[in-house]
Amino acid sequence: MKMRYLAVPTAIVAATVLTACGLLPGSGGGTKTVTVWLMKGSASDGFLERFTESFEQEHDVDLDIRIQEWTGIVDKVNGVLDGKESADVIEVGNTQVAQYAESNGLSELTLEGLRDWGGKDWLTGLAEPGSINGAQYGAPWYAANRVVIYNKDLFRAAGVKDTPKTRREWLDTTEKLDEDGRQGIYLAGQNWYVLAGFIWDEGGELAVEGAGQWNGTLDTPQALKGMAFYKELQALGDGPKDADEETPPQAEVFAQGKVAQIIGTPGQVAQIEQANPGLRGKLGFFPVPGKTADKPGAVFTGGSDLIIPESTGDRRAAIEVITALLSEKWQTELAREMSYVPNKTTLAHVVEGDEGAATMAIGATQGRATPKSARWAEIEAKNPIKPYMTSVLLGADPKQAAKQASAVITKVLSSDR
Known part of the structure; x- marks a missing residue:
């Protein structure tokens, strides 16, 4: 796919001026567009190119992946939850889910987590922060720990x-x-x-x-x-x-x-x-x-969850994006390319050739998150x-x-x- 970059304004000024960028749709020929916000550094350009090309070929969807800076992201996400901005899938820090859920602007993912995404095998340190009062709002994407x-x-x-x-x-x-x-x-x-x-x-x-x-x-x-x-x-x-x-x-x-x-x-x-x-x-x-x-x-387990705003224009397509990102194929590629811990204990073996990531995966079995x-x-x-x-x-x-x-x-x- 072809890539070009768009400036994405941040909500507050950082000590260093940073420019966010967007990864625009390729030639997938889809009839609808799903906007995905991912954080800078979470995935390589190569991974995003391969994922986008594969997803667009398998679905009647164009992906608009927009890379965001961590600086000012809370205000930006709240803007989506308030209906001031638009996004269908958003990557957030695993410990941020609770504050976003407080807005009542998140779509519940409990059914998909249990039925389609293998939630019983999710790392506790990723899954627990995304679960509020028994309802799952954040789908674990990747983890890292000390x-x-x-x-x-x-x-x-x-x-x-x-x-x-x-x-x-x-x-x-x-x-x-x-x-x-x-x-x-x-x-x-x-x-x-x-x-x-x-x-x-x-x-x-x-x-x-x-x-x-x-x-x-x-x-x-x-x-x-x-x-x-x-x-x-x-x-x-x-x-x-x-x-x-x-x-x-x-x-x-x-x-x-x-x-x-x-x-x-x-x-x-x-x-x-x-x-x-x-x-x-x-x-x-x-x-x-x-x-x-x-x-x-x-x-302490750090990492990211994926959320869907209630304001999404196409929840079904957003679910399809998360389903793909959480699949064994793309979990394996992401973990190996970025030296992450996959989101499931059952996938720890995929990083066995990476000593650092494999050691993290052992520790992640006892991972926790902040209140x-x-x-x-x-x-x-x-x-x-x-x-x-x-x-x-x-x-x-x-x-x-x-x-x-x-x-x-x-x-x-x-x-x-």
């Missing part, structure tokens, strides 16, 4: 032959690595996504809903155990206690060659190797260890979790600090707009 990236040479130098399978082994291994000028692990003090996994492993939650009221729960015994483990692990390196993993970028620190481990997505390896070509072929992956060896640790509150984005904006973590790492009473952070979470999630 793993442990490690320096094989430093493991070898420390006499470590096997990667750890349990938390206890992980601490023992990391302590052994934290010698002779090495950092056992570089873990910034405010990496709250990693903390969330430790809390979930202990049976805790960031917040819970009951009787229509959301409450922060960082001060529960389970959540406090998760924070205690984070503190113990973080101490086995020199990560800053008052900054997150991007300040400075942990990939840059790891690239200096003196850090044995970081926790991040496999995609960071490309950044590391670009900064230090000498590390090519010397990096490996293993899942974040769990409390026991029989399953990996819980991890399904339409206000959770406000929590991430204010983020009382980060200063809470810093205060504990600097010696504050954990329970008192957690109680204060939980109160902020409760206030934000339960207040009227």
